[in-house]
Amino acid sequence: MSVQPQRAARPTLEDVAERAGVSRATASRVLNSSPRVSPEAHEAVTAAVVELGYTPNHAARSLVTRRTDAVAVVFSEPEPKIFDDPHFGQLIRAAARALAAADVQMVLMLVHSPEDQARAERFLAGGHVDGALLFAPHKGDQLPSVARKLPLPVVYAGRPWGPLRGLHLVDNDNIGGAVVATEHLLSLGRKKIVSVTGTVDEYSSIDRVEGWRTAVGADEAETALMTESGNFDREGGKRAMAALLDRVPDLDAAFVASDLMAAGALDALREAGKRVPEDVAVVGFDDHPLIAPHTEPPLTTIKQDSNDQVAHMVTHLLRLLRDEPVRARREVLPTILVRRQST
Amino acid sequence: MSVQPQRAARPTLEDVAERAGVSRATASRVLNSSPRVSPEAHEAVTAAVVELGYTPNHAARSLVTRRTDAVAVVFSEPEPKIFDDPHFGQLIRAAARALAAADVQMVLMLVHSPEDQARAERFLAGGHVDGALLFAPHKGDQLPSVARKLPLPVVYAGRPWGPLRGLHLVDNDNIGGAVVATEHLLSLGRKKIVSVTGTVDEYSSIDRVEGWRTAVGADEAETALMTESGNFDREGGKRAMAALLDRVPDLDAAFVASDLMAAGALDALREAGKRVPEDVAVVGFDDHPLIAPHTEPPLTTIKQDSNDQVAHMVTHLLRLLRDEPVRARREVLPTILVRRQST
């Protein structure tokens, strides 16, 4: 006679029905708040649920409804370092909050290796989730093209590479933000405004250069002269700023495409003996809470609201899941200038 | 005659079996790599799986196996600000990596409101996951006591409040790290070593004070005089340092219980005209990648390897899930001193 492990047998809907003196079907109706149930039945079932501590078996429900009430949140980044960025934490937090509010579970996937990607593909194709939020900004990333073939609603953060036809996405107004930043510098009377750019494999970076170019009216030759990539990291920002000081000694302002790079740029300016903002005014991008307010001097920057972006993505995805109409396939969210002491 | 929406009917195991010319049972055996299958059958099934692009229906499998192959990763923080901390990003990333390697899905839950907690409770009790990793360091948090009643393996990060009996946890050696930090300062000949502490509602903070107290041999009165809480944020670190400078004007070293607070403490020291490390040597805690190397001067600090901690938690949990023996219910991971220019 062996001792059964007997992990506390959870009550089933059958048990609830029996206790409530109704059929399984009626009990199910109550749980799914179907309208065609008498008040007495409703009450009896509700009471039985509480008494038995019943929780529906998700697998069984999912098997028949073909819904999982879960969505995947996928971050695809060739360089895993991005995951240390607090921006990433903000995005996750925003997603968690918005999905929790809709009582949808969040399955997080971080992909940076080809194996991760294969796993993600299998997972998304495997019907484990009803939809996905996809963060895959980098050129050459295969995931978006794989994802678009999936019979699964996907909402993208920003514009992925490849054809956009038919994609649902929520972007930040990077161009507009860069224009505002640059015009702010122009309005301060600055004449020689350079730009430290990000990596050319992300649209967010490309758009920011584009906004700067439009605002200053630079042609191709000027653009080549007046911009330098800082690779979206602090060291890169410093290097880029140093190179620009070398090439354009009389520069009097810089639009730097991220706060992290701007912190590096400020280091370079300090080392070159330039005063900020007197000699050189600097505007960053992101309004990074751990960086922008704490640089020397505190950084004027463009704030993009990640919370808002993710909230929009979630709303959009939920509408798709519920077959509700979406206002537009693509949404572009505004960015705003936050002025501090670097301008 | 209505048009069926007909979402691409996924092949079932039945289809695979038919195509391979075997029974459903044999096909299932192949998929679950059961040993008792002939090579021919194995090959036929494998081929059929590829040809049909079959992926197992997770809900059906889960219904009968009572496993979900998913675990919850729960962060319980009354103050949601913590989620902006890059430390948080590192933990998530480490968890994602370790769980992905085991082909276990990660369901992320961020709880800070009572509703979040109720949701988390329901979710954990609902059999949606096989186990959970729980980060709930704060005193008064109800989640740990709820979780311990759940028929669900849980591994804790650090020591939660309440009885530890029977809990599985992986902690960092906060006491040891603080001792090493303080002894480092003593070895430099420092005599008046103060400490900026964290919040009293976390064991990590309490342990760090304790380590400092042990190393300097302070009694209760001295401890009250020589320590000040910085509330684990930058402003608090600054305030605490200023208060300590006031109370102990001849202090010549400080052990600060987090890098973020240490950054604030350095601000306070600078404003007070103290040179670091000449007048006051400072040691932080965390080795925060965005802070420690970039303070002025760069910060000597205690590194705790979050990756390692989470990896241990995952390994521990997986062993529990597989009914394998665990070495010890509680693991304590070492911390190491990273020396930079602030000492």
Add this chain to the structure above:
DNA sequence: GCGAACTGTGGGAGCGCTCCCGAGCGGGGC
């Protein structure tokens, strides 16, 4: 040389749920 053990396989039950369909019942219209 014959029963026992072992190996590969298929049939079938059943996991817990939803949903279709039809039964039962009461009330209103003619």
Add this chain to the structure above:
DNA sequence: GCCCCGCTCGGGAGCGCTCCCACAGTTCGC
């Protein structure tokens, strides 16, 4: 007074999978 409609409810099928059990065929021991 009868029929029909609307409302609530129960029976039963079936979602796709795993796993128990039985069975046929082979090999081994004495």
